[in-house]
Amino acid sequence: xxxxxxxGCAVLALVSIQAQNTEAERAxxxxxxxxxxxxxxxxxxxxxxxxxxxxxxxxxxxxxxxxNLRKHLTESLGYxxxxxxxxxxxxxxxxxxxxxxxxxxxxxxxxPNVAVTAHLYVPDGLQAPAPAVLFSNGHSKEGKAGxxxxxxxxxxxRLGFIVLSTDPIGQGERSAESHHHLEALLVGLxxxxxxxxxxxxxxxxxxxRKEVDAARIGMTGVDGGGFNTWITAALxxxxxxxxxxxxxxxxxxxxxRMRAVDWNQAEDQCQLVPGILQYANMQELVAMIAPREYANMQELVAMIAPRALLMIAGPDTHDIFEYGQRVYATFERADRIGQFExxxxxxxxxxxxxxxxxxxxxxxxxxxxLSKAEQQTNVVPFxxxxxxxxxxxxxxxxxxxxxxTVRRLANTAxxxxxxxxxxxxxxxxPERGVPEMVVNSFPVQRENIxxxxxxxxxxxxxxxxxxxxxxxxxxxxxxxxx
Numbered sequence: 001x002x003x004x005x006x007x008g009c010a011v012l013a014l015v016s017i018q019a020q021n022t023e024a025e026r027a028x029x030x031x032x033x034x035x036x037x038x039x040x041x042x043x044x045x046x047x048x049x050x051x052x053x054x055x056x057x058x059x060x061x062x063x064x065x066x067x068n069l070r071k072h073l074t075e076s077l078g079y080x081x082x083x084x085x086x087x088x089x090x091x092x093x094x095x096x097x098x099x100x101x102x103x104x105x106x107x108x109x110x111x112p113n114v115a116v117t118a119h120l121y122v123p124d125g126l127q128a129p130a131p132a133v134l135f136s137n138g139h140s141k142e143g144k145a146g147x148x149x150x151x152x153x154x155x156x157x158r159l160g161f162i163v164l165s166t167d168p169i170g171q172g173e174r175s176a177e178s179h180h181h182l183e184a185l186l187v188g189l190x191x192x193x194x195x196x197x198x199x200x201x202x203x204x205x206x207x208x209r210k211e212v213d214a215a216r217i218g219m220t221g222v223d224g225g226g227f228n229t230w231i232t233a234a235l236x237x238x239x240x241x242x243x244x245x246x247x248x249x250x251x252x253x254x255x256x257r258m259r260a261v262d263w264n265q266a267e268d269q270c271q272l273v274p275g276i277l278q279y280a281n282m283q284e285l286v287a288m289i290a291p292r293e294y295a296n297m298q299e300l301v302a303m304i305a306p307r308a309l310l311m312i313a314g315p316d317t318h319d320i321f322e323y324g325q326r327v328y329a330t331f332e333r334a335d336r337i338g339q340f341e342x343x344x345x346x347x348x349x350x351x352x353x354x355x356x357x358x359x360x361x362x363x364x365x366x367x368x369x370l371s372k373a374e375q376q377t378n379v380v381p382f383x384x385x386x387x388x389x390x391x392x393x394x395x396x397x398x399x400x401x402x403x404x405t406v407r408r409l410a411n412t413a414x415x416x417x418x419x420x421x422x423x424x425x426x427x428x429x430p431e432r433g434v435p436e437m438v439v440n441s442f443p444v445q446r447e448n449i450x451x452x453x454x455x456x457x458x459x460x461x462x463x464x465x466x467x468x469x470x471x472x473x474x475x476x477x478x479x480x481x482x
Contacts (some may be wrong), residue, residue, distance in 0.1 A: 039259055046255045046277050055283045055298040055323065059330040069280065070235055076273045077193035077231070078184075079200070081409055086110060086201045090208070093389050100124055101157035105389040106164075107396070110201040114401035117173040117389040118166040118202070119144050121157040122211055131216035131363035132206050134239075135165040136199065136232075138223025138247075138346075139270075142382035143172020148222070148347040150379040155356060158375065160364065164206050168195065168224065169398045172382075173390055180269055181402050187409040191269040194402065195228050196235070203238065214238070216363045218308075220355055222246055222347045224270035231273075233307070241308040241362040243355045245347050247271065248313040248320060251281045283323050298323045308336045308362040312351045315341055336362075349374055 034040070056062045074080055090108035104120040123130065133156060140146050144165040153163040167174045169181075180191060207214045218241035221229040226247030233242035254271060283298005298320060311321055321339040328337045340354040356372040380387065390396060 078189035079197040115396040129213035136221030136225030143167035145382035
């Protein structure tokens with residue numbers, strides 16, 4: 001007996017409908033993945049973590065929180081894992097004599113087999129120890145020999161300051177490699193932590209120089225060096241005056257900006273401090289990780305107060321400055337904080353002039369409000385042989401020494417990051433509630449099933465469906481196959 005064509009068409013239609021229903025049920029249980037779901041989740045966590053931070057608003061609150069914020073920030077950076085005191089082995093490889101000042105070409109060691117190249121600008125004819133400023137250079141192949149860096153240091157030396165300008169890792173005479181070292185994260189050491197360690201080494205060298213008045217040391221820096229200035233001033237009371245340039249920002253805004261450029265393909269972590277969103281924003285200098293408390297940029301301001309602070313930054317930082325004004329006022333030192341609005345274009349002439357005036361007032365007590373116009377300043381090309389601290393053709397890459405230090409830490413100390421979860425680093429996700437789903441009139445819920453031999457936190461996702469009105473549930477683990 002042959003089936004009629006109409007019956008065959010009906011069967012095909014039923015099969016097609018059943019397939020569509022099955023696909024709809026599958027989509028209800030396991031919605032299609034969003035390409036940016038993970039990044040959306042992390043951004044939500046960052047916003048929620050920063051929203052939970054309560055910025056200290058009174059002198060008492062600042063003083064009560066300062067020690068705890070410094071403790072957590074130090075742990076996040078990881079630089080205390082590195083040897084201290086450093087074996088500097090400092091050497092002056094040459095001197096450039098200029099009109100009214102001279103430049104010592106300095107090489108010192110931070111980590112074993114890691115050389116730091118630097119210029120020390122010293123006024124001629126000093127009769128007593130002079131105030132000093134540490135200049136932290138940012139991202140540029142020129143490093144300490146960049147035109148703006150030279151101009152700042154020359155004019156500060158003319159004003160009577162000693163200035164130490166260093167090449168960061170991967171810049172200047174250390175530019176034979178990239179400046180990022182992801183392997184250090186494996187032992188709890190961050191890239192900003194390495195930068196902070198080298199800054200501490202530079203401060204040690206400054207304090208060893210007989211020309212320097214160790215009670216009058218300031219710090220400034222641009223770009224990544226600006227963020228390094230925030231970090232150092234927040235942690236170290238020896239910095240009595242700080243001028244961060246350009247790297248003042250709300251931490252959530254920075255997360256959003258970095259996401260847009262795919263985190264620079266993980267090649268730049270200069271402003272990424274592990275766990276900082278849990279305890280600080282720029283107000284606290286990024287205020288600490290649950291269940292402990294960390295800071296934002298406001299907390300960094302609070303950690304510096306009431307030492308002198310001049311922010312050279314764009315117009316989107318007014319809220320941070322206004323917070324700082326309120327905090328400094330509680331110390332009755334509102335005159336110790338200032339802001340100069342820049343266009344974000346680096347250490348340009350007008351910003352340098354604002355810094356000259358600020359350092360003169362704070363470190364030399366030579367009067368505030370007196371505009372200090374920059375003199376005609378001639379700088380030499382960054383690759384001029386006379387500026388080189390190393391022999392011609394030599395570079396001082398830090399990579400091998402850092403890699404060896406990381407291997408030594410891995411072999412001698414337990415991991416500082418073992419057992420950390422997404423919640424520990426990025427914070428708890430915001431409350432969203434549990435979506436309700438129904439397939440074929442039976443309720444469905446999603447679950448995580450702990451694996452019998454798996455590690456904690458490595459659960460398997462599953463879905464469960466009630467197969468009867470009596471509350472019996474059938475669980476189905478998800479497969480990586482459809």
